Structure formats: C-alpha cells, structure tokens
Amino acid sequence: MSFTARDIPFTILCVAMLGALVWMFFLNPLLAAQLSINGLVIGALYGVVAMCFVLIYKASQIVNFAQGEFLLVGAWVCWFLLTDLQLPFFWGFLFTLVFMTLFGIALQVIVLRPMIGEPIISVIMVTIGLSIFFQALMKWMFGVFVQPFPPIFETSTVNLFGIMPVQTAYLFSLVLSLVVMLGFAWFFKFSRMGLAMRATAFDQQVAQSLGISIKVVFAISWAIAAVVSALAGVTVGIVNGVSSELSFYGIKVFPAVIVGGLDSIVGSIIGGLIIGLLEGMAQFYDSEILNFGNLITVAPFYVLVIILMIKPYGLFGTRDIERV
Amino acid sequence: MTATDLDLGHLSDDAAPDIMLSVNNIEVVYSDVILVLRGLSLEVPRGKVVALLGANGAGKSTTLKSISGLLKTEDGEVTEGEIVFDGERIDGIDPDKIVRKGIFQVMEGRRIVADMTPIENLRLGAFTRTDKGNIQADMDMVFEYFPRLRERTGLAGYLSGGEQQMLAIGRALMARPKLILMDEPSMGLSPLLVQEVFSIIRKLNEDLGITILLVEQNAKMALGVASFGYIMEQGKIVLDGSAAELMDNEDVKEFYLGGGSEERKSFKNLKSFKRRKRWL
DSSP states (O other): OOOOGGGHHHHHHHHHHHHHHHHHHHHOHHHHHHHHHHHHHHHHHHHHHHHHHHHHHHHHOOOOTTHHHHHHHHHHHHHHHHHTSOOOHHHHHHHHHHHHHHHHHHIIIIIIGGGTTSOHHHHHHHHHHHHHHHHHHHHHHHOSSOBOOOOOSSSSEEEETTTEEEEHHHHHHHHHHHHHHHHHHHHHHHOHHHHHHHHHHHOHHHHHHTTOOHHHHHHHHHHHHHHHHHHHHHHHHHHHOBSGGGGHHHHHHHHHHHHHOTTOHHHHHHHHHHHHHHHHHHHHHIIIIIOOSOHHHHHHHHHHHHHHHHOTTTTTOOGGGGGO | OHHHHHHHHHHHHHTOOOEEEEEEEEEEEETTTEEEEEEEEEEEETTOEEEEEEOTTSSHHHHHHHHHSGGGGGTEEEEEEEEEETTEEOTTSOHHHHHHHTEEEEOTTOOOOTTSOHHHHHHHHTTTOOOGGGHHHHHHHHHHHSHHHHTOOSOGGGSOHHHHHHHHHHHHHHTOOSEEEEEOTTTTOOHHHHHHHHHHHHHHHHHHOOEEEEEESOHHHHHHHOSEEEEEETTEEEEEEEHHHHHHOHHHIIIIIOOOOGGGGTTTHHHHHHHHHHHO
C-alpha cells in the first residue's frame, strides 16, 4: 500500500472534496450543517439501495438496471395500501415488504431463472427491459402525477440539538438504513444462508459442490434487493411523494457503487454516504455562490466520471474484477 | 500391508460386496460435441477406498464430476448409461441435491473459499446438515484430525497449500457424507505433506467408515491406501484389479509407478508400446 504516482490524482480529489466541505462550514455554518445532515441521510438511503445492487452483482454478476423500479413499485404498493385501502402505516408497510419479497422471488423465478447459463449481457438487457416495463406499468396503474403519502408522523420536523430542524421522516429513514446495514452485516457474518451467498459470490461451482442451490441463492438475493429497495422507496415517498421520479434512485446508485467499488458491500454504503454528502455540498455551493440551479443532479455523475478515470476499481473494489 | 490389502481384495471379490456406487457404461459429452467418457463403468463397494488412476486428460476428473453432478456447471452431460448410488439413479440430478444424498466431492486444487476464515469454511461444509446440534461436535472432531487449523484465525486464502487441503477435507467431513470423491489431494504438496494427507485419508476410512473414491496422479500412494483400483485411459477403464494386483502388474509398474526393468529403454520399447496400444 505504498504511495505511488498513480495515487496523486485521487489524493488531489480527496483533498479538494475535504477542502470544499470545510470551506462550506466557514461560509454559512448553519446551512452547511443542515445540508450535510440531509445529504448523509439521503446518502444512507443511496447506500442501502447500492448495497442491494452490489448484492445481486456479487451473487450473479448481473448489473441490475431495474433497481430503481424496485423503489418505485414498493412505494406505489405502500401508497396504495395506505390511501386506497386505508391501512394503518405499520400494516401497510409490513404488507408492502411481504409483497416485495414475493415480487423479487417471482421476478427471479419467472424472468431470470430461464436466463441462467445465457451470456451476462443478455441478462443485463433483460433488466433494462424490466425497468422500462415496470416504469410504464406503474404509470398506467397509478398515473403520472406525484401522489403524497398521508401524514405518517405527528410532527413533521424535530429540532436537533435545539437549533437544527430535521424532518422526522429523515430520522426514520436514517434509523431504517442503519437497521438494514446492521442486518446485512449480521446476515453475511453469522447466518447459514448469508455464508452460502458469500460462497456463491466467491465461486458458483464451489458453492454447488457444497450442496448450495445457486438458484435459491439468486432468488433470495433478488428478494432481499426488492424488499430493501422498497424500504428506501417508501421512505423517499414519505418525504417527496410517490412518482416515477423515484426510479431515478436506481441511476443514482451507479455513482455510489462506482465510488465504493462494484463488488464491495461496505464500499457501497460508504459510496452512498459520499454521494449523498456530495449532493449536499453541490446544493450549498449552487445556492450560495454559483446559482446554476441544478448542480445537485449532475454533481454525482461528474464524480462518477472522474472516479472511473482515476480509480476505476473504486475505494474497496477488487482489482481483478473484470476477470470474474 | 500388502498382505492385508490382498486379503481384503479377495474377500470383497468373493463375498459379493455391498456396492455403494455403480457407474454403468456412461458416456459424457461437453458442450454437446466433445466426447470425453465413452462407456466407462466402475463400482465402489461400501466402506472401501477405491483409486482411479490415469494420465492427464484421461477423464478422471470428469468421471468424478459426473458422479457429483458438477458436470452440469461445466456444460457437460451424461448422455448414455446410468449412475446408481444406494439403489437410486443420480445422473442428471442437480449437484446440490446429490450432496444431500451423501456424496461430497473435494475438488481438484482445494477450492476453499479464500475470503472466509477456516471456521466459516467448515460451517459452509455443514450447509446441508439439518441436525444443527451436532455441527459443533463435528467441528471439534475436524480440529482433532487437523489440529493446526484451529490456530489459523485469518482468512483461509492465506493458509499454506497443505493446510488448505486439510481444510478442504475437513469441510467435506462437516457434511457427514457417505461417499467422498477426492480429486488429486496430493496436488502441489511436498512429499511429506502428501504422506500426511494420505494417512489422513486412510484414517477417515478406518475410523469413520467413509467410502472414498480417490483420483490420483500419485499411483503409488493411492494404491497404498486403496483396496481396489481402476486405470483409465482416454475416457475408458483399461485395467482394474485389487491394489496388490495392480502394484504387481508390469504395465502399471512401467507407466504409473516408475521403475520396471532397465532394458526396456532400448529396442523393447516397441513391445511395451504395443502392449499399451492394446489397452486403448
């Protein structure tokens, strides 16, 4: 791990980022703190979605372009249960998760299982197809307008440390993200199925020689990805309302996983947090100095391009990933 | 040792041995076009060690993979014949189901999960077990067989070759299989470690009664632990017999054990070449 000339661009990038972060606090500490916290909360959600993305990638080498649609479907289903069926939030949320588990398994069994053994690129094309299909289906079923969730929390904001207003939904989302991350950590370290999934990610033939059914592992990884993405979808829906905008999260996942490294679960969380924070910074400089008005949307993708140029394996990715 | 092996061989021949696994006349094709095994048959009696010997590319590993079902993962297929394990046909079944039936393959090159600890690897071996209570006891048993694995707490990828082989065997034990298919356990190990691995194989068979089908390049060591042996060439069995018979066989001596008489190196090469041709 010695420092070589190849590390110089990356170091400059890190220093520039940190500098921008610190400078932000000099210019307007309160707004900076506000945006950083919001950024980290959103970033945690990115991290959670990115984790699902990496989970599927690791288990089956499939780049899942339909990740954003999982958020969309989950949020719409939950919205439907809460508004049309008037279920209390707890039950609506729970049923959404059950539905998404079955949805993920069904998707794998019906659409993707027949593709086992086909070239990975065909499977990736199928996920693009799925993405378009569910986009259209959701628009057809629920319309194209933003639909707000019914109010779920009694107070919409809480004052953090007495001075900083933070939305309750953000706190809820932060707690949820942390629970999901700890759940993942436990699952992969201690559970039998988690170990089996890691073995499958390491080498599918070895996994099969140990009696692990890789079909079951794939189905479970899709189910987990669908459920956890739906969690994120519902949380975002509570804050911003549900609309097809949600599937944009599936695209935002790419900067996060590229920064973190395509095959690292820990990297995906850290990548998500970095991208979230970066969005907060972009929003700050945009509103305070630059006045472009849309820097927040494009900033993550600038970083994506830069990272791909100077550190293509991300922070935690393995170097021989293209040989997989 | 030779004497006892000879007796065992004859006993099992006479008393209609209890056949655990029988491979009947199988033909294996890879990618629909590459014919690798053509009419291969062999039998593994319960509680015995059987050696399957042969040169590189003879189809030994393919034979094991067609028994364990891993052939499927390499786009191979058993197109003719049948494989019967404990009275049940198992050809064409998914590998994970075959593991549940009690056949465990220790693949060539160890293939341990490098980014997990040895204990996690052992837990993976027990994946198919339903009796959760006994897993810890079995892990202790594995550590008794391989004491040095207990001290290794880092990632399994950093273990030495010998330790990795022991971990691979230990992982197989964790599944409590009836039959272990072992593919070249001596590969890449120092002579001393090879001896250790083979003495462990012998112990597993004697202490735990596990039946073992052993594929080896090291014919001398393999026939040392096995009671029966098959010799393969180009996808077929060309010779079989008790371990002692094979050890005494002139061709086996020359082609697999080394040695043989010195004068063969001259004009008689032709004769032994002919004899070899007859096998094919």
